Amino acid sequence: MKKTSFLTLEKARQIIREIPTPFHIYDEAGIRQRARDLKAAFCWNPGFKEYFAVKATPNPYILQILKEEGCGCDCASYTELLLAEAVGVTGHEIMFSSNVTPEEDMRKALELGAYINLDDATHVEFLERITHGKVPETVCLRYNPGGSFSLGNTIMDMPRDAKYGMTEDQMAGAINRLMALGTKHFGIHAFLASNTTTNEYYPQLAANLFRLAIRLRNATGAHISFINLSGGVGVDYRPEQPCCDIMAIGAGVQREYNNILVPQGMDDIAIYTELGRFMLAPFGHLVSTVLHQKHIYREYIGLDACAANLMRPAMYGSYHHITVLGKEDAILDHVYDVTGGLCENNDKFAIERSLPEIEVGDILVLHDTGAHGFSMGYNYNGKLRSAEVLLKPDGSFQLIRRAETPRDYFATFDGTEFHFSD
Numbered sequence: 423m424k425k426t427s428f429l430t431l432e433k434a435r436q437i438i439r440e441i442p443t444p445f446h447i448y449d450e451a452g453i454r455q456r457a458r459d460l461k462a463a464f465c466w467n468p469g470f471k472e473y474f475a476v477k478a479t480p481n482p483y484i485l486q487i488l489k490e491e492g493c494g495c496d497c498a499s500y501t502e503l504l505l506a507e508a509v510g511v512t513g514h515e516i517m518f519s520s521n522v523t524p525e526e527d528m529r530k531a532l533e534l535g536a537y538i539n540l541d542d543a544t545h546v547e548f549l550e551r552i553t554h555g556k557v558p559e560t561v562c563l564r565y566n567p568g569g570s571f572s573l574g575n576t577i578m579d580m581p582r583d584a585k586y587g588m589t590e591d592q593m594a595g596a597i598n599r600l601m602a603l604g605t606k607h608f609g610i611h612a613f614l615a616s617n618t619t620t621n622e623y624y625p626q627l628a629a630n631l632f633r634l635a636i637r638l639r640n641a642t643g644a645h646i647s648f649i650n651l652s653g654g655v656g657v658d659y660r661p662e663q664p665c666c667d668i669m670a671i672g673a674g675v676q677r678e679y680n681n682i683l684v685p686q687g688m689d690d691i692a693i694y695t696e697l698g699r700f701m702l703a704p705f706g707h708l709v710s711t712v713l714h715q716k717h718i719y720r721e722y723i724g725l726d727a728c729a730a731n732l733m734r735p736a737m738y739g740s741y742h743h744i745t746v747l748g749k750e751d752a753i754l755d756h757v758y759d760v761t762g763g764l765c766e767n768n769d770k771f772a773i774e775r776s777l778p779e780i781e782v783g784d785i786l787v788l789h790d791t792g793a794h795g796f797s798m799g800y801n802y803n804g805k806l807r808s809a810e811v812l813l814k815p816d817g818s819f820q821l822i823r824r825a826e827t828p829r830d831y832f833a834t835f836d837g838t839e840f841h842f843s844d
């Protein structure tokens with residue numbers, strides 16, 4: 423499918439007059455619609471809730487919009503917990519899915535009344551110590567089935583190589599210990615494949631976790647109150663890629679629920695998700711201006727954005743579609759490497775990409791940067807994090823995070839003997 427930008431050249435120019443590039447911009451209408459579509463796909467499950475993976479887009483304005491659409495927050499660190507708290511997301515609206523958890527983080531999650539998702543069996547003792555034996559009434563446990571995770575003939579991922587979760591035996595042991603300490607309800611969580619583009623990932627994962635829930639109930643007598651399918655539903659980064667159909671995914675999970683859980687009398691189990699990418703990626707763009715062009719052994723387009731603003735291409739070789747605003751319908755008769763200015767040759771947003779003829783000053787949109795975009799940013803080469811902008815349904819826009827300044831970069835030297843000019 424042809425990828426189109428939610429920004430026009432005219433709108434981009436209007437924004438750039440106030441907020442210079444580079445910046446990330448988010449489409450509020452798209453985000454709200456996505457949250458509603460997800461809810462509709464799981465409306466058959468009365469307890470359904472999405473806990474948005476805060477790491478994907480850690481901006482309180484975004485979390486606020488999602489909260490208004492009924493979503494909670496999936497947090498993995500102290501700072502992410504503070505973000506949730508700041509937008510009034512507390513208690514069981516927070517899923518604390520951390521690993522290698524510092525004590526301070528666990529204390530904060532407990533203080534907020536979050537659902538605690540334990541990554542390891544040894545964390546039972548850790549929880550017991552921190553709470554002086556007053557463990558929460560509901561605890562979630564993260565499962566690692568080991569081996570490989572396959573859909574049909576396709577190996578999706580290798581859980582046996584993943585650092586997350588615990589074995590089934592460890593889960594049964596953890597449940598027994600927690601029940602002895604007073605825990606009454608249990609959740610089960612697993613994240614077995616990332617950025618999946620098949621509608622069968624969630625249903626297959628759900629089926630595995632439903633069967634596990636039955637075995638654990640039978641082994642321990644525990645009440646399983648929710649199954650957390652975590653993240654992993656993907657998006658179509660490439661125009662030719664198929665798109666996940668969330669209604670089909672929801673129906674697939676319902677099919678397994680009815681086949682596996684309902685005959686066991688386990689029809690009070692709530693389904694939770696912790697989607698990040700699926701919720702936000704398509705509704706964010708990185709907007710950047712062409713600073714330079716060079717012609718050596720290849721044709722290069724140099725942008726004012728770099729891998730410090732969007733790390734995925736440099737880190738994973740990920741594809742991000744590019745639209746040259748105002749040239750949406752021009753023929754793609756030029757081949758360019760589109761780069762940032764880091765002193766690293768992997769700082770390329772696109773390699774040998776067919777694009778329309780580009781001139782200095784053109785405004786480029788990098789698509790699908792709404793999740794794991796800004797949030798993976800870093801400060802290499804003294805590059806500063808960009809602004810974040812919200813495009814509202816009425817066409818107006820709001821700066822929801824200003825760009826960093828050199829002062830921000832130097833702030834951690836405050837109180838030292840050095841002085842920096844701005």
Ligand SMILES: *Cc1c(COP(=O)(O)O)cnc(C)c1O
Pocket residue numbers: 475477478496519613616617652653654655696697698699700793
């Ligand atoms: C990263 C992560 C998510 C979100 O993953 P997406 O691929 O963005 O959907 C959810 N849960 C946990 C525990 C994660 O680490």
